[in-house]
Amino acid sequence: MTRVARHAAMGFLMVAWACALASSAGFAQGWHHISNVQHVERLKDAVQLTAGAAKVRITAFRDGIFRVRLAPNGNFAKDYSWAVVESPAPPTVKVEENANEVRITAGDVTVSAQKSPLLINFSDRAGNALLADEPSLPMAWDGPQVQVWKKMPEDENYYALGDKAGPMHRRNRAFTNWNTDAFGWQESSDPLYKTIPFFIGLRKGVAYGVFFDNTYRSSFDFGKEGRNYFSFGAEGGELNYYFLAGPEPRKIVEQYTAMTGRSPLPPLWSLGYQQCRYSYYPESRAREIVKTFREKKIPADVIYLDIDYQQDYAPFTINRRYFPTFEKMISDFRAQGFHTILITDLHIKKDPNHDYAPYDSGIKDDVFVKNPDGSIFVGKVWPGDSVFPDFTLTRVREWWGSLYKEFVSMGVAGFWNDMNEPSVFFRADQTMPLDTVHRLDDGTTIDHRAAHNIYGMENARATYEGLRKLQDGERPFVLTRAAYSGAQRYAATWTGDNSGTWNHLKMSTPTLMSMGISGMPLVGDDMGGFSGSPPAELLTRWFEVGALNPIYRDHTAKGTADQEPWVHGPQQEAIRKHYIEVRYRLLPYLYTAIEEASRTGIPLMRPLFLEYPQATEFYGDDRDFLFGRDLFVAPVTTEMVDPEDISLPPGDWYDFWTGAKHPHSEKLQLRPRLDEMPLYVRAGAIVPMQPVVQYTGETPDGPLQLRVYPGEDCSGSLYEDDGHTFAYEKGEILRIRYSCAASSSSVTISSSVERNAYKPWWNSTALTVYGAAAAPKEVRVGERVISDWRFDSQAHDVTFTVPDTLRNWSAHLQY
Structure with missing residues (x-):
């Protein structure tokens, strides 16, 4: 040159x-960026850094978890969280300081705080950087606003944040968290209904998590502002975030849900098929729906009643013109195996002097949200002028919970808290004014800027806690639309008012997976779409994939076509019925995985990277998912007739329908017929199933069914309890571990009962062992050779029954 x-x-x-x-x-x-560190103070389990008037506190919260807080004026806010329920339990902390930095080590994680300017970096024991401040943009504030910027490696991927539309991978997009009634949302819509300010970073198999515990309107920008950094912040409140070191994605989800709480075990009936629409009325129409399910022998457990069951849309009332024998209807549905869920929106009709108890008692007890001048805030919603409970007060949540007493005494099984963003009609911002006042138990107040994003969660909390008191030991079921981190402690959720289009079917899977890894495993969508009438094939495809979603609920709006399984003729009905039956056959497997979620936080519906973080080819996969650990689902989400390319996860996989075995390296190209949804089982899985029932309370006719798919890490489990009470908390459960060992000439299956304190419906187990190239020479159960086995040369499986399986047993197949 x-x-x-x-x-x-x-x-x-x-x-x-x-x-x-x-x-x-x-x-x-x-922005006022933080300056140089002038003083270092060592606290118990923490280091406090002074930079000008500002202070930053770095605390070891638990093994692998650090917390960072910023006080711009040097005074930290009251330490309170609506989300975090786990107490700190820090490991031993080691602090080292030199002229340039402070290093805080706890367990396998080191936090390095550079002094000039103050920059915070997280690394593992080997010194590998996990998360680091962007050097040109130290943490900052501007009046009440706070913000932090982080380096963004070019190959790092970002996930979670709850119900965000579009692809599950968040890179190159920016998001706002402000709970919003987003009717008709599309893939570019933001914000939506929930605020889950938690994300996972994943790079080359190594993951970390960040939880920004701030209830104000917050923002996350993953590279839209700048190519080399991402940022997050809020319009008010504290810069207060937790770093979760992982390093496996599963560990991140476990850590986050331990912090914010896990979903309690739901009633078994809520995992059955749920039928809903806006609205089933009058009473004769609701009865017709239930009768048709039973006559057609299409399994179902739930029917919903939307707002038209109420008198003038006032919550906790009954329209006796539409529902003259409401109580008997609820009882009759119960007798037919149907559980009724009622919508109970949180807005209370402003209706003085008409003996409307929710309003009258609320005025008497001073429970409603107020304006700054002390008057009660009034907004228009479905009943017209309405008032809104002040759910940030414990006594108001208790008052709200007590309103369910009459419905519970009638036998209503569950409740649906909708419109709780909160949604207010005829306002440009669709919610309460930002200066409305919310009271706290300590006598202080916050405005709606701080309360908005937690309002829906506290509504669901009030419902759940009220039902715990009223339902005499029965597990509550609450469905909420709005949420904040931690709402999983109280409610299931769904994706809101979607549309009956192929694009929305396609978007449902990444949205549900995102909710699952964001701590909310009990999720579903409005199958078939809330807005619009789906064509027959689209609705059928939605029934197929919906059968392997955590919540299986068909719902649609007023003015749309009927959307029950039997619409569009007998061919469509038969396919939909088949997939509903598949779900009911899988209930033992499904319930076992849901119990795992209640203990560990690992969702039932999982992105591939949760189990296979090293398989980078799946980092951008929005179509396929795992249903539990062992089922790989590749749903058809397009109306195109082009062949569907399927890449299997690592390991070998069996076709669920045919039993054919496929290696990971095999690239499948299929043209699934309308009645086919590609579904595969991990080689090494042992999957418990059952005969078809019409509802979860019906006793299956036959033994427990156990499908064995020999392969590496061959194992499975079964969890059972009574399905509806809290007796499981006292240990009244059945837990069995299964394993198998396979060679080229034999397969041995073993069952180990870990706890036998609940008597199930079965006593024997029917086994199907796949992967049999030929008929076995001998089949043994324990030491006894049996002859009543069967070999299927087309499916390459061997079937036989083991009696008395509520004990340890083994079976051996010799080829």
Whole structure:
């Protein structure tokens, strides 16, 4: 290169560098970035850094979890969280300091705080950087706003944040958290109904998590503002975030849900098929729906009643013109195996002097949200002028919970808290004014800026806690639309008012997976779409994939076509019925996985990277998912007739329908017929199943069914309890571990009963062992050779029954 050229190149680089600095300065314009550290104070399990008037506190919260807090004026806010329920239990902390940095080590994680300027970096024991502040943009504030910027490696992937539309991978997009009634949302819509300010970073199989515990309107920008960094912050409140070291994605989800709580075990009936629409009325129509399910022998457990069962849309009332024998109807449905779920929106009709108890008692007990001048805030919703409970007060939550007494005494099984963002009609912002006042138990108040995103969660909490008191030991079922981190402690949820389009079917899977890894495993969508009428094939495909979603609920709006399983003729009905039956056959497997979620936080519906973080080819897979650990689902989500390419996860996999075995390396290209949904079972899985029932309370006719798919890490489990009470908390459960060992010439299956304190419906187990190239020479159960086995040369499986299986047993097949 000539000297002239070299000088020209140097000049170009200097200009580019200056532009980059100017760009960074421009992005940070108006922000007060934290300055240099002037003082270091060692606290118990923490280090406090002073930089000018500001203070930053870095605390070891638990093994693998650090907490960072910023106080711009040096005074930390009252330490309270609506989300975090886990108490700190820090490991031993080691603090080292030199002229340039402070290093805090706890367990396998080290936090390095650079002093000039103050920058915070997290690394593992080997010194590998996990998460680091962007050097040109230290943490900052601007009045009440707070913000932090982090380096963004070019190959790092970002997931979670709850119910965000579009692809599950968040990189190159920006998001706002402000619970919003988002009717008709599409893939670019944001914000939506929930605020889950938690995300997972994943790079080359190594993961970390960040939980930004701030209830104000918050933002997350994964590279839209700048190519080399991401950021998060809020319009008010504290810069207060937790770093979760993982390093496996599963561990991140376990850590986060331990912090914010896990979903309690739901009633078994809530995992059956649920039928809903806006609205089933009058009473004769609701009865017709239930009768048709039973006549057609299509399994179902739940029917919903939307707002038209109420008198003038006032919550906790009954329209006796539409439902003249409401109580008997609920009882009759119970007798037919149907559980009724009622919508109970949180807005209370402003209806003085008409003996409307929720309003009258609420006024008497001073339970409603107020304006700054002390008057009660009134907003228009479905009943017209309405008032809103002040759910941030314990006594108000108790009052709300008591309102369910009459419905519970009638036999209503569950409740649906809708419109709880909160949604207010005829306002541009669709919610309460930001200066409305919410009271706290300590006598202080917060405005709606701080309360908005937790309002729906506290509504669901009030419902759940009220039902715990009223339902005499029965497990509550609450469905909420709005949520904040921790809402999984009280309710299931769904994706809100979607549309009956192929695009929404396609978007449902990444949204549900995102909710699952964001701590909410009990999720579903409005199958078939809330808005619009889906064509027959689309509805059928939705029934297929919905059968392997955690919540299986068909729902649609007023003015749309009927959407029950039997619409569109006998061919469509038969396919939909088949997939509903598949779900009921899988209930032992499903319930076992749901129990795992209640203990560990690991969701039933899982993205591939949760189990296979090293398989980078699945990092962007929005179509396929795991149903539990062992079932791989590749649903058809397009109306195109092109062949469907399927890449299997690592290991070998069996076709669920045919038993054919496929290696991971095999690239499948299928043209699934309308009645086919590609479904595979992990080689090494042992899957418990049952005969079909019409509802979960019906006793299956036959033995427990156990499908054995020999392969590596061959194992499975079964969990059972009574399915509806809290007796499981006292240990009244059945838990069995299964294993198998296979060679080229034999398979041995073993069953070990870990706890036998609940008597199930079965006593014997029917086994199907797959992967049999030929008929076995001998089949033994224990030491006894049996002859009543059967070999299927087409499915390559061997079937036989083991009696008395509520004890330890083994079976051996010799080929």
